[in-house]
Amino acid sequence: MDRRRFLSRAVGALGATGLGACAAPRQRFEDRLGALRDPLAADCYGLTPGIAYLNHANIGTVPRLVGEAHRGYLEACETNPSHYMFGGVWDAAVQAAREGAARYLGCRADEVVLNRNTTDGFNVLAAGLALERGDEVLFSNLNHVGASVCWQHFAGQRGYVVRKFELPLPAVPDMNEAELVDRHVKALGPRTRVLVLPHIDNLLGVRTPVARIAAAARQRGVEFVLADGAQVAGMLPVDLANLGVDAYCMSPHKWLQAPKGLGLLFLSRKIQPKVTPQVVTWGQHKWEGSVRRFEDYGTRDLPALLALGDAIAYQQAAGIERSAMKRATLWRHARDRVAAEPNLIWRSPRDWNLGGVLFAIEVRGAAAEPLAEQAWERQRVVTRAFPAPGLNTLRVSPNALNTTAELDRLFDVLARHTPH
Template sequence: MSGMGSIRFGREMLRHWPLDPAITYLNHGTVGATPKKVLAEQQALREEMERQPARFLLRELSALSGASSRPVPRLREAAEAVARFVGARGQDLVFVDNATTGVNAVLRSLDLRPADEILITNLAYGAVVNAARFVSEQAGARLVMVELPFPLSNRAQMVSAFAEALTPRTRLAILDHITSETALVLPLAEMAACCRAAGIPVLADGAHAPGAIPLDIPSLGVDYYTGNLHKWALAPKGCGFLWVAPERQPDLHPPVISWGLGQGFTQEFDWVGTKDPTPYLSAPAALDLLREWGLAAIRDYNHRLAWQAALMLTSRWGFEPPAPEAMVGCMVTLPLPGSLGKTREEAAWLQYALLYEHRLEAPILCRDERLWVRISAQVYNELEDIERLACAVENYR
């Protein structure tokens, strides 16, 4: 176990979360887990909102009413804090419920024509693929799926495979920063540079990146970047953001059109109807907690634990790590012994067997007729959890 100052990472960190201590939780990357301190901040905000709901929502939350009693509306104040965390300006960032919502905002704002193409990769998140397919089909455009290698030996393989798929008909490229199933940290800046040279805008799906890896969005060279704060940035569920380059903002609209229409990028997104804004407003408290625990130390601990898991389990099961260490963040996806099966049904059976028979939560995936396990390493995990997973899996070989 290690940490920073008086903070010691490992299972004793579970006291900061409401997670069931009887479960070995190796699945932080799926929907996140919010610390108690952040949940308390969110509850305090809810109670404040309910004491004066109209004032809170209609006069303090956004600048839409023009009658705010606050010098900076609550959402803009929170957006500034998040923007600083990701190296951006608050005026270029809006809140969305999750990265999928951010992706939909960009896709539904495209002016696609027949024969246009949207480029996406085989490693993209399934919901994002569905959204891109839906928008393409409505416009009579094509969704082009580029095959990126996995397992792979180096980043250059991905960049070259992606660059070769760009064509004069490509109107948007959708790229992951960290892939969901395979957990790879993609060479986003290099891939975006290929698009920029061809005049093709890039939408980056950074669902797993904020809090997991250092992030300076403007330096990536993308046009749109959407990320979740409820995963590795410790915010409550339903807290994501969408960053948009200034020159792209005039043509972008939220999926829900409301009272801010025509009043500018932030105005349109800051009010999309009555809803609970406290996940967004709690984000600064979550970022403060990351800093309190030591953000660099957290990232280092989680990365080292994920890579230790990769080395230990692949050696134990007779494989090589499926990607170099530089492409591993806080998660790693590893092949399981072939005797465990090769179908989605077998993957689902094993995942629930691990949960209900061994009290262990980890996603089991099926790719290329092989089962894989994705391990999320958070500061409440330690190497003993990986050993527990290995022993549980080996019960079914």
């Protein structure tokens, strides 16, 4: 299918219906995206020329066309704010964005919550599930703090137990899938009711075999398997219908390159009746039995939600498989560069099927934070220092718009460092 025909389905499904004065920015977006030769080209983004931005795991960069469409919706909104915010004229367009997200994620639209971020999603779950004294919530030391502290907070009120088990971080590069599954399964206890898994963690970039672990956990009596997809949605293809989880929390401002402050939360139809909404508004009764009862927290940024639909359409137009292949190429280039430098240590999985374009590099005898500063000062490369117990690493996270030449600028700094 050519790009214009694809866009008539992906973007046209969002369409002008319900947009009113916003039909113009949506149409401009569709026309200009259809005319792009390569949506992954660096000049399709607004980064300052010369910057090698390798920190997409922290916060992504919005494509120019998505940003322009977002501004168009904002400008239209300001022509008659109450009409656009509360008049229902954008209801169909917001629903189309939800349906686009569902298609992208491989689930049903009535399982998609349009929320604020991954942390928001886990707070909905931690506050809304009826856990009791004697229940256990289990996660590993690779679990993100935003997917951890909410459980610890409510445990003190309700009397359930939160337990964290340790994965040996220095051993991660040589772990295989069977070992990862085995370590998770052995950590399960007789009272484990909730298992929280990072699909890809934010420290070392371990791609957890979620489906296998979820199946094994169910066999051992775990009721709820919840996954953190903040570092996967947009980085790798996702098929939630076959992942075996009850909930999947996402931050599309990272790899999906959507406007900041937006989240996606997959809640399976099975778990929805077991989660109590924690924000109750005047219109809550309207959403009884609907997934929307988990996202109604009053006035929100509707123009950004419309742009979320555009961001997903942009990723689809760029090619999900093509983008994933390019990310794999960047990952292999980085792994091989580290292997060729005796003073560098690769701290992430060496198997692409267990990793992603979020990886950790250590320089022997060097602190991570000064190295990140040097990378910026010498080569205008943006990374993140990410030390952890027993590790002192730089976290590097390129996206499909990046190049191997940009990675080489980073390695030019790292390879020149003399160990102490």
